[in-house]
Amino acid sequence: MQYHTPATFEDAAKIAFDAQGITRFLAGGTDVLVQLRSDLVEPDTLIDVKKIEGTNNITKNADGSWTLGVAVSGAEMSEHPELGNDWPGLVEAMDLIGSTQVQGRATLTGNLCNGSPAADSVPVMFATGATVSVTGPDGTREVAVEDIPAGPGKTNLAKGELVSAIHIPPRGQGGGDAYLRFIPRTEMDIAVVGCGVNLRVDGDTITEARIALGAVAPTVVLVPDAAAAIVGTKLDDAALDALAAAASAACNPIDDKRGTVEFRTHVAGVLAKRAAKIAYDRAKG
């Protein structure tokens, strides 16, 4: 196994492009090292991105948008004085991951690029409309987060490409976000269903919404029908029922040790309602 600590994303991309066999980027390592130790994946090339300047920065830009470095940990997000005011749902979703120890290492980027359909920060990232910068041998481009996951454990990143920053849009007026997951215990578990909601209100009426579900399909999925079910409403009971129905309809889950198809489909609707209510209350302030 070869271990690299490049100083720039361009160097990281070049090392990855030239590497043979299995390559992994090392952010917090809370997926990579666990998979290595349990004999699941033994990378030939390990590229640590934490030595690249600026990867630990959380920056609020002039337009109110946010740029997060690829090594920013969950703990750094939770402890940031302002990020959680703008995007409480995103910060809470990241904070659900693992324990205090894991929080000191785990990153949004790693959670996204590990490619798990059950990744906790990803549904709400989808819902916020976040984008990522992707650096590769041919330079850097901006990609919507929902275009990154390709299937369980897979991304659409090409050989030699890596995420070099995460961009969260400006919060703006009347916005609220939320994330809820279902786990059989209270913590330290993997989502059986996850739901991220981001919406905007004008008075009591919802004017915009983005809703995404986790752990109910091969990737996290954006569910436009669920959003459509509540836009233009005051989140009354009829809207909530329509939302739940749309969320359940979007599910394409599997039966596995963590939950049945019926269970996931039903609970997706329940969580969508509950998360929408939280986001709605937050949006109304």
Place this chain on the structure above:
Amino acid sequence: MALDSQKTEGFKQIGTRPDRPDGVDKVTGRARFGADMTAPGMLWGVIVRSPHAHARIVKIDTSKAEAMEGVKAVVTRADFSDAITPAPGMRGEMWNVLENVMADEKALYDGHAVAAVAATSQLAARDAAKAITVQYEVLPHVTDVDKAMEDGAPVIRDGTAEASVPEGMHPNVVRYHESGQGDLDAGFAAADLVIEETFKTEATHQGYIEPHACLATLGGDGKGELWCCTQGHWNVQKVCAALLGLETSQLRVTASEIGGGFGGKTAVFIEPVALALSRKANKPVKLVMTRSEVFRSTGPTASTSMDVKIGMTKDGTITAAQGIFRCQGGAFPGAPMEFTAMCSFAPYNLKAVKQIGYDVMTNRPKQAAYRAPGSPMAAFAVESVIDELCNKLGLDPIDTRLKNASREGTQANFGPKWDRIGLVETLEAAKAHPHYATPLKPGQGRGISCGFWFNHGGETAVMLALSEDGTAQLAVGTPDIGGSRASMAMMAAEELGIPYENVRCTIADTASLGYNEISHGSRVTYASGLATIEAARDAVKKLCARAAAKWGIPEDAVKWEDGCAVPSGPNAGDHDPLPLAKITAKMGATGGPIVGHFEATPEGAGVSFATHIVDAEVDQETGKTNVSRYTVVQDAGKAIHPTYVEGQFQGGAAQGIGWALNEEYIYGEDGRLQNAGFLDYRIPVASDLPMIDTVIVEVPNPGHPYGVRGVGETSICPPLAAIANAVSNAAGVRLKQLPMSPPRILKALGKHG
């Protein structure tokens, strides 16, 4: 029969709560657990395990591994004793252990050991293990207890059944138990309501945090040293000596500090393998299991399928009860079905009762003891039916249990007459507890259950050596799995009349004491405690003799009081009290070292009963359960160190909550274990648990000098049932299968599918 010398009050130390003697070691990291030991020249061992649930081993090719750099030894079944032969049922247990430690002709479950390798580093050993190629012929498998009994089910091992198994049963049914008394038909006919239900529970793992680990040294001369994490090192010594063809005394075994066992470390798994590797390589070999190996290859408890039928009159009198208990214990005989059967109706005074147990083999790991093996499942089935009867007849669950409760003199469901027991006292304390009077909030349900465990005595040897400065070294042979070093030191200090801090209790190795049975059966505070008291009394007798010699009076004219020898009465003469330290300071010149000891197999380990009260709420939209309040009431006989007793009560309840709600062995269609890790094998985390309230009831055990009853196991008997009753009452539907996971509850609620 009460011991003549029993004393149950007026103590100076017993019942206080001093600091634990191992506390500093554990918080500073100084305590040495199984994997903390190293030796010069040490090799690392790794075990190759079957990926198949059931397969014939056609060929094992070790040549590639043996040629690898750093590899010093490879062993297979051929490297173990061939003098051990199979026999039906538990008569063949030594062969069963050998077969489980290293497969012979067949791999019997996913994770079954088939070969092992030792190399100069852990990585080299891992790589070498991967280079051992095993050719398998995959066979049909079965992992479910009911399916394993069906016609046509794959036969695990023909000829294993004992003669007691009724004719015509599948060869996987290997042992049979039947007990009871009275006329069942008449009893059921006299009932106003009879309920009969079927229940199922899944296998659960003891879930100890420390994986099995050992360091073994064995020479070609047959002399060996073994350091390992175990609940019973004399048993390890005996089993390893047999499996490797050694003389028992030539193998010295030392028990490490232990990070949990709960019964799972009463068995032997890796130690004989490490010894065999060491003998072959002529170097020390260390073997440490991964968590996945712990789940796949050590003993979970049995899974069960149970039919229970109980009749009751309108006033709550049980008229008849019958239980059929099918227990699956993996690919070997030994599922604790006779305990399941005997514990089932033990709390109740029944004129007509019958219980039947079946021990069934499947392609799963060999079950190991888990806290009161077999009893919690029985309580789940029986106490669920009683709850349903109370609900249907509009009866109070505690009053109904009181009405039928076993008492001193009652004939037990499995035969004997009960001695002094404390079931009624636990029920009365539960009834009087504020928890029981607290109204439930909407959406909550309450569950009550009783539970029973036998407790055990067993071979025990203890030695207490006094030091010149008047302190005491107490050597016991039962690994401390629940705080027993504190309790032993307290009992010794009480007898000697010296401060608790002046007694150091250690767990001696097999070369330092006579045989000690495993720390199991809740026996340690009872049996090692009894032996400690007797060893201290033996030392006191010798101390009194020294004083008598000094004063020139007969030995029986001296008595022991508050740590001093004193004349026993005015006729003995006028002598100042002689403190212990004054006697020991001179002991070299007055007759030599003063050592008290005691060896016996005490048989008065009084049984223990408990009553639990649980409140739970169920999220009707997701099926998720929250245990909102929990109270344990249990008879401890006499609580030596009440904090540890409470810890045992709480631990049993916590493990019971896991077993009831989320823990389970999940097998795929291919017979492989799908959740061999703590991520998907869901033991409760701290935030899943409410504060578990405890009430210690003390009905002295006539068989212990201070009245102690074991407490470690009874605490896990009621939780499955108490929680199931609470959840069923909250959900409005009877849950009959464990775990009561959210998908299962939602399905029972009819919310989908």
